[in-house]
Amino acid sequence: MTGDADERALAAEDRMTDDERFSLLVSVMGVSDLITVRDERIPDGTPMSAGYVPGVPRLGVPALLMSDASLGVTNPGYREGDTATALPAGIALGASFNPALARESGGVVGREARSRGFNVMLAGGINLARDPRNGRNFEYISEDPLLSAALVAESISGIQAEGVISTIKHFSLNCNETNRHWLDAIIDPAAHRESDLLAFEIAIERAQPGSVMTAYNKINGGYAGENSELIQGVLKGAWDYPGWVMSDWGATAGWEFALSGLDQDCGCQIDVLMWGAEAFGQSLRDAYANGRLPKERLSEMVRRILRSMYAVGVDRWGAPPEVDMARHNEIALEAARQGIVLLKNDGALPLAPDSSPRIAVIGGHVQVGVPAGTGSTAVVPPGGYAEVIRVGGPSFMGATRNLYLLPSSPVAEITKLLPQAQVEFDPGMSPAEAALLARRSDVVIVFGIRVEGEGFDSADLSLPWGQDAVIEAVAAANPNTIVVLETGNPVAMPWRDNVKAIIEAWYPGQAGGQAIAEILTGAINPSGRLPVTFPADLAQTPRPDLPSMGEPWGTPATIEYSEGAEVGYRWFAQQREQPLYSFGHGLSYTRFDYSDLLVLGGDTITATFAVTNTGDRQGADVPQVYLTGAPDGARMRLLGFERVDLKPGESKQVTVTADPRLLARFDSEAGQWRIAAGTYRVALGSAADTLSLTAETALQAALFGR
Numbered sequence: 133m134t135g136d137a138d139e140r141a142l143a144a145e146d147r148m149t150d151d152e153r154f155s156l157l158v159s160v161m162g163v164s165d166l167i168t169v170r171d172e173r174i175p176d177g178t179p180m181s182a183g184y185v186p187g188v189p190r191l192g193v194p195a196l197l198m199s200d201a202s203l204g205v206t207n208p209g210y211r212e213g214d215t216a217t218a219l220p221a222g223i224a225l226g227a228s229f230n231p232a233l234a235r236e237s238g239g240v241v242g243r244e245a246r247s248r249g250f251n252v253m254l255a256g257g258i259n260l261a262r263d264p265r266n267g268r269n270f271e272y273i274s275e276d277p278l279l280s281a282a283l284v285a286e287s288i289s290g291i292q293a294e295g296v297i298s299t300i301k302h303f304s305l306n307c308n309e310t311n312r313h314w315l316d317a318i319i320d321p322a323a324h325r326e327s328d329l330l331a332f333e334i335a336i337e338r339a340q341p342g343s344v345m346t347a348y349n350k351i352n353g354g355y356a357g358e359n360s361e362l363i364q365g366v367l368k369g370a371w372d373y374p375g376w377v378m379s380d381w382g383a384t385a386g387w388e389f390a391l392s393g394l395d396q397d398c399g400c401q402i403d404v405l406m407w408g409a410e411a412f413g414q415s416l417r418d419a420y421a422n423g424r425l426p427k428e429r430l431s432e433m434v435r436r437i438l439r440s441m442y443a444v445g446v447d448r449w450g451a452p453p454e455v456d457m458a459r460h461n462e463i464a465l466e467a468a469r470q471g472i473v474l475l476k477n478d479g480a481l482p483l484a485p486d487s488s489p490r491i492a493v494i495g496g497h498v499q500v501g502v503p504a505g506t507g508s509t510a511v512v513p514p515g516g517y518a519e520v521i522r523v524g525g526p527s528f529m530g531a532t533r534n535l536y537l538l539p540s541s542p543v544a545e546i547t548k549l550l551p552q553a554q555v556e557f558d559p560g561m562s563p564a565e566a567a568l569l570a571r572r573s574d575v576v577i578v579f580g581i582r583v584e585g586e587g588f589d590s591a592d593l594s595l596p597w598g599q600d601a602v603i604e605a606v607a608a609a610n611p612n613t614i615v616v617l618e619t620g621n622p623v624a625m626p627w628r629d630n631v632k633a634i635i636e637a638w639y640p641g642q643a644g645g646q647a648i649a650e651i652l653t654g655a656i657n658p659s660g661r662l663p664v665t666f667p668a669d670l671a672q673t674p675r676p677d678l679p680s681m682g683e684p685w686g687t688p689a690t691i692e693y694s695e696g697a698e699v700g701y702r703w704f705a706q707q708r709e710q711p712l713y714s715f716g717h718g719l720s721y722t723r724f725d726y727s728d729l730l731v732l733g734g735d736t737i738t739a740t741f742a743v744t745n746t747g748d749r750q751g752a753d754v755p756q757v758y759l760t761g762a763p764d765g766a767r768m769r770l771l772g773f774e775r776v777d778l779k780p781g782e783s784k785q786v787t788v789t790a791d792p793r794l795l796a797r798f799d800s801e802a803g804q805w806r807i808a809a810g811t812y813r814v815a816l817g818s819a820a821d822t823l824s825l826t827a828e829t830a831l832q833a834a835l836f837g838r
């Protein structure tokens with residue numbers, strides 16, 4: 133099939149006129165709140181979306197209709213009344229540690245995209261969570277390359293199985309939003325291969341996304357979209373990637389990016405605002421006319437786009453798929469359930485279903501719904517948002533910053549599941565007022581929310597709008613206080629020791645209120661595990677101060693990712709710092725025990741062990757296998773994990789085989805992965821800081837890959 137795609141791309145490109153070739157290289161934005169005039173390249177009747185690329189009907193090449201993205205089909209003002217399933221945040225999917233669920237979520241996105249005629253989803257966000265202030269961490273998956281790749285690959289495969297192309301993005305190091313268009317991300321190239329690039333590498337291998345979207349930022353001096361070393365050298369060279377490389381929206385500063393390997397310029401109207409002209413418009417044609425853009429390069433750009441169209445099958449669509457929205461809601465609900473992480477529980481949870489306590493539910497707009505992240509992944513759920521509260525902020529991204537509330541009210545759902553209880557609501561407007569209700573209640577459930585999203589990094593780890601003070605006051609008034617967080621990132625918890633239980637529900641999507649209520653009442657046993665480390669404070673992280681934070685939009689900035697490959701839990705292990713909550717941490721209403729760890733070496737490491745549910749109710753656990761020591765330097769690496777669902781007393785044997793790249797170092801001089809011969813230490817645990825069994829094995833020396 134893919135050999136066929138190559139041949140068909142070759143034949144179709146060969147028959148094209150130069151005008152047809154150039155037309156495929158530019159993606160035009162549809163009419164929305166941002167671009168108010170329709171570009172004449174978009175024909176009448178085309179559904180408006182983030183991008184449109186005309187087809188070549190005489191050759192049977194369909195137009196490309198591009199839409200965001202990973203959390204559902206978005207509609208930021210493009211199509212009146214068009215709504216879609218709003219899935220939980222990517223970081224919540226990360227917390228499920230469940231590739232099969234990622235696959236199902238991808239299917240939701242793929243089917244809903246196809247039913248609307250969209251054949252390219254701008255999905256597959258995989259930037260690593262290097263900084264807990266990054267506004268877009270909620271869109272991505274985790275701080276770990278393996279976990280991120282395992283889930284993103286399945287989500288992309290779920291989309292592409294529906295005949296819809298998926299991107300993977302943003303290549304690479306779009307790890308902060310502060311002045312992202314002027315941001316130079318500095319990293320050691322070998323460390324880059326062992327971290328963010330490894331996530332891309334594994335996910336691309338597994339899922340073969342039709343397109344790779346470059347990042348807005350620069351990497352080691354040059355814009356991601358003109359970084360020949362990465363695009364030509366690594367992506368198209370070492371990895372032999374056959375698909376096309378598209379820019380982020382308005383990120384192409386000049387036609388010369390085509391010479392560095394960028395195949396398509398997207399969001400061309402934003403080019404004009406940012407750089408004064410469309411990058412792949414007249415100037416690219418002029419460069420071709422005067423020989424600076426070689427004919428072979430032009431042909432290659434076109435062939436790569438066609439090849440992905442044929443490989444994924446966007447030219448072979450039959451009737452639109454039947455979309456079962458009720459089933460899609462079930463998947464959104466299951467994803468929310470599996471993504472919620474129980475961080476702390478001093479016996480307050482689950483709430484007893486048959487007692488009739490007075491329950492106070494405070495703050496977080498819980499009477500309305502659950503929050504969602506902002507920016508290009510924001511999905512309008514069926515029936516519309518329950519409420520949109522304008523937040524705003526500096527720069528043109530301020531217009532996209534709103535508190536979106538999806539209609540799944542936690543207070544209504546708690547009331548539904550606890551019919552005997554007397555549930556009362558307080559908005560959490562003032563600490564004193566919230567304390568009044570807390571004082572006369574048996575249990576208090578207080579919510580903490582944040583608005584996070586594209587274009588903004590958080591200034592610190594606190595909860596906004598004085599919510600920390602409300603939680604403090606409520607906890608002082610009532611010892612039975614439970615905190616539910618709905619955030620896109622770790623937050624500080626100055627009140628942690630004064631509350632009985634803490635739940636991180638992230639942005640839980642359109643069924644989030646129900647999932648939260650089910651976890652609180654024990655209808656569902658919590659099984660989420662942290663996909664990111666929660667630092668005790670920013671001083672523990674690689675960059676206590678974020679360069680350029682607070683500078684006006686447009687200020688050039690440089691961020692040195694000096695932690696290199698030691699991202700997240702790897703950094704904490706190297707620095708011997710104890711975080712607030714570690715990567716991999718998450719409690720359950722049952723208990724699990726690990727035994728019989730057997731580790732084999734040779735070419736790679738294979739770990740076999742048993743996991744047993746020693747508690748008295750069914751639940752899912754995520755045992756994790758880590759590398760903790762190697763002959764060529766101490767380091768920590770997640771080697772594998774498996775989500776296991778067990779009945780009380782049930783045991784299961786699990787085998788995890790490490791990808792050898794996780795055991796190796798990238799040797800820049802050789803341009804290959806190198807495994808040093810010697811003894812490797814491995815540990816099995818329930819979190820990066822909770823390792824219960826250890827073992828050692830020997831590996832042979834190896835040099836492999838590119």
Ligand code: BGC
Nearest residue numbers: 182200201254301380381508
């Ligand atoms: C975002 C991309 C998105 C694109 C199109 C950009 O602002 O960075 O992730 O796919 O817009 O909406």
